[in-house]
Each structure stands twice: as C-alpha cells, then as structure tokens.
Amino acid sequence: xxxxxxxxxxxxxxxxxxxxxxxxxxxxxxxxxxxxxxxxxxxxxxxxxxxxxxxxxxxxxxxxxxxxxxxxxxxxxxxxxxxxxxxxxxxxxxxxxxxxxxxxxxxxxxxxxxxxxxxxxxxxxxxxxxxxxxxxxxxxxxxxxxxxxxxxxxxxxxxxxxxxxxxxxxxxxxxxxxxxxxxxxxxxxxxxxxxxxxxx
Numbered sequence: 001x002x003x004x005x006x007x008x009x010x011x012x013x014x015x016x017x018x019x020x021x022x023x024x025x026x027x028x029x030x031x032x033x034x035x036x037x038x039x040x041x042x043x044x045x046x047x048x049x050x051x052x053x054x055x056x057x058x059x060x061x062x063x064x065x066x067x068x069x070x071x072x073x074x075x076x077x078x079x080x081x082x083x084x085x086x087x088x089x090x091x092x093x094x095x096x097x098x099x100x101x102x103x104x105x106x107x108x109x110x111x112x113x114x115x116x117x118x119x120x121x122x123x124x125x126x127x128x129x130x131x132x133x134x135x136x137x138x139x140x141x142x143x144x145x146x147x148x149x150x151x152x153x154x155x156x157x158x159x160x161x162x163x164x165x166x167x168x169x170x171x172x173x174x175x176x177x178x179x180x181x182x183x184x185x186x187x188x189x190x191x192x193x194x195x196x197x198x199x200x
Contacts, residue, residue, distance in 0.1 A: 058096055058103070068142055
C-alpha cells in the first residue's frame with residue numbers, strides 16, 4: 001500500500017511539474033504577444049438574473065429535437081467562461097455544433113459581503129433557481145446537468161435533496177463522490193483523527 005501511494009505521489013508531482021511548465025510557457029507567450037483573444041465570445045442571451053446570479057442561454061443554429069436542454073454548472077471561485085474559453089476552444093461551442101440547447105449558470109464574482117454565505121445558499125438560491133428557470137424557458141420536462149468540480153458536487157446535492165424527476169442525466173468532471181478514495185485527502189484526515197464521509 002505504501003509503495004502504491006509512493007508511486008502515485010511521484011506521478012502526481014511529475015504531472016504538477018508538467019502543468020507548471022505549460023503555465024510558464026503559455027504565460028510567457030501571452031505576455032510577449034500583442035494579440036489577445038476574447039473569451040466568453042459565443043453569442044448568448046441572459047434569460048434570468050437574481051442578485052449576483054445570472055443564467056445564460058446559448059441557442060444552436062440547427063437544434064436537434066431529440067436532445068434535451070443541458071445546464072452547465074461551474075465551480076465556485078471559477079469564472080463561468082471556463083466552459084467557453086475562446087473560439088475553437090469552447091465546450092459550449094462544440095455542444096452547440098451538435099445541435100444542443102445550452103444553459104449556463106454564472107455564480108458571479110464573489111465579494112466581501114458574501115463571506116458568510118453557506119453552501120446550502122448556493123444550492124437553494126442559485127442551483128435550484130437555475131434549474132427551475134431552465135425548465136421554464138426550455139419548456140422541457142427534463143434537462144441534463146453538467147457540473148465541473150464543485151459544480152458537479154452541486155448536481156449530487158440537488159438530486160439528493162430534490163430528487164431526479166426533472167433530471168434526465170448528470171455528467172460531472174473532477175467531482176469526487178467518495179472522498180476516502182482520494183488518498184492524500186484521506187491520509188490527512190486520518191492524521192487529524194477524523195472520519196472520511198461519503199455522499200449517499
């Protein structure tokens with residue numbers, strides 16, 4: 001077990017080093033270039049706003065009726081345009097090219113006034129709100145959810161609290177379900193003498 005963890009640790013360090021090198025190369029190229037690329041440029045429509053929360057709609061040029069609408073939920077502390085970086089490098093752009101109707105929840109930019117906001121506030125005031133508005137706007141009985149990192153965990157929490165009657169499918173990216181399987185996290189928790197929890 002220790003040898004396995006040691007190898008995994010070495011692989012993780014190697015990957016982190018590779019990513020750091022890419023960040024440096026890309027950052028240097030951007031710094032020395034006069035050409036800046038516009039992000040979040042795919043045409044969209046704001047269909048709902050509530051305090052700091054915004055819900056966007058991206059319409060496909062050739063909608064495919066058999067596909068259900070898809071709502072993207074981003075991580076916290078990460079701009080919503082992570083799904084729409086730039087032309088040719090956009091998950092949303094690709095999904096639209098396949099004829100899918102796309103909705104995107106934007107949590108907005110955090111401020112000091114929101115320092116005491118609890119996790120359930122994001123679930124009830126943002127995620128539930130966005131799902132309700134997506135269902136309403138699309139006039140669909142069910143929608144798909146795609147969540148990245150904490151956005152994916154929000155999809156787990158939503159279906160755990162409200163059920164999945166309005167949800168056709170869930171896709172999550174980098175959203176752990178069993179935290180005991182994250183060996184470093186699990187190891188640190190054991191050192192602290194606490195138990196690792198599971199989503200049920």
